[in-house]
Amino acid sequence: MASWVLPQTPEWIVVVIIVALSLYANLSRPETAINIGVMLIPIIFLFVIFLMLAIPDLTWSNLFPIEWKNTKQIGAGLIHSIYAYFGIEMYLVYRPFLQKDLQVKGKPLLIYQLVIFVFYFVSVLFTQMFFSVDEISLIPEPIMYILKSQKVTFVKRLDIFFLYIWLSWSIVTIMIFGLSFRILHFIKQKKHPTRSIIVYHILLAILPLFVIHFRSIEFIKNSLHYVFIFFTFLLPIVIICWNKWRGKSVS
């Protein structure tokens, strides 16, 4: 935010606004936090439409040659692709709250996966085709840059639109994380759950201020996928296997 739109605004103000919204949602009924996220779904389509404006500027030959033998690069790409599944472990948190007789069948699950896949795939493809190979490494937010380079008549800077869309998604993510904490931890503490939520949000507002530096952000960005491997894949697999085994032994 400080680089793209609010260079003069104190960073703590921006952090406080984001956290305040999350605090509001988490002090309300649980449905509020979920519904805010649902309301923002149509923005995804708007974002994709804006991105399509860049199609005439894409260079298809940038995708070739496709190299299948370089396993090191493919491996590095696969690790980064974990970002697409970030948050999938929330299934374990919210599964007990679904209707007991509700079964998630193959087709809806496939559609869900396809939507995520297409969204990320388009983002990666557009980046690859829009920028030259040596250029990509210099651009930390390529999608924003693509939108910035588009000339439209109705707005001077299209990237600011996306920035606020991105911000709203980030706020929803924080809200849902807050909600998960609330469900898992604070609700079980019968005494002062509201106070716990407020303390959690105060910490959420203070701690990021220590890492607002581009080197720290780069470090987090370049290491976060290793954390995801544990939370998104290993931990859910262990829990599911543990439950299966425990269920079997009980029966």
Added chain:
Amino acid sequence: MYRKGLMIVMAVLLLAGCWDERLYKNSSVVTLVGIEGYVGAYKGYYAYPTTAAQETEIIEAEGISPREVRTKANLKVEQTLDLSELSTILVSDQTAREPIYDLLDIYFRNPQNPISIKMAITEGDVKPFVDLTKDIASSAGGYYQRFIESSEDNTYFPKVDLQVVGSMLFDQTIDIALPYFQLSEDKKHAVASGLALFSGPTYTGTVLTPPQSLMMLLLMNQNSKAARMSYLWKNDGKVNPITVDVLKVKRKWTVNEELRTIDMAYTIEVEVEEFANDHLYKKEFFQDVQQMIEEKVQAEFEDVLRILQNQKSDTLGIGRHIRAYHPKMFKGDWHTEFASLLLKPKVQVKIIRTGVLR
């Protein structure tokens, strides 16, 4: 109650926008920038409209880098220069002989600078080209922007903006060709004089004439709204001018990796726009005219390709094609490799329309 309090606090915090409020009335909104000089001794010109006199004011400054030039220019204006409405950047040909990314870094780095703007090279100093805009009623940058866009529509300039230029500068497999302006003989007008060829990040010093630029754009398969070619057709000792407009270009490149040759087959569909001799319905006239155009275009294609190879300027993006589809043939030092290729154009011209007359 606490919710109301929270809402009020949030509403107050939403005033955060005030920190980053930038009003045009508090800035000198620059629309045209001219740069000349070299690293350590740059000179910049900033043209902006004055609200009082409705005239274009030009500020001149010097500095060791493009950013310092702007910083020093701010010392000469009553309101800080704001480049968010910039339309065009002019660079002198001597300055472009050095890597031009050095000039452009500040435009890519700051998100407030637009990158969908035009860029052009001037013959000699930039100053007279910037000074020309003093008497223009509309914005100074808008004048050159319209000039360039008009030439783009007539297929004399490629459709590139600053973002595309920046992207190509980082790409070893394609080179840029930028609009080149000269002053008219009476020094009162800018004249679009063709395309300045680059090899990598630097200007080669060679300029394609407007007809050669048009041929280069046809080779790139980038004909725009109009692409007119005029020739003289001789028949029975009489000379008749003929003008055709290119409607469609189809191209097919066939690469022979062993022989290191590229057969460049082009089919160009044209419409006759001027031919006072008429009678194109007569087969002998029609075929003779069509063949004459074909031979002329063939010769011009060969001429342009020779210039591009001599200057090691791969504006056609042959390197991109080779890297993508013939990676074994692609080598690191692409410019040298490009110059040594055997490029064999083969043109076929088809007259498919003759206007409302035959």
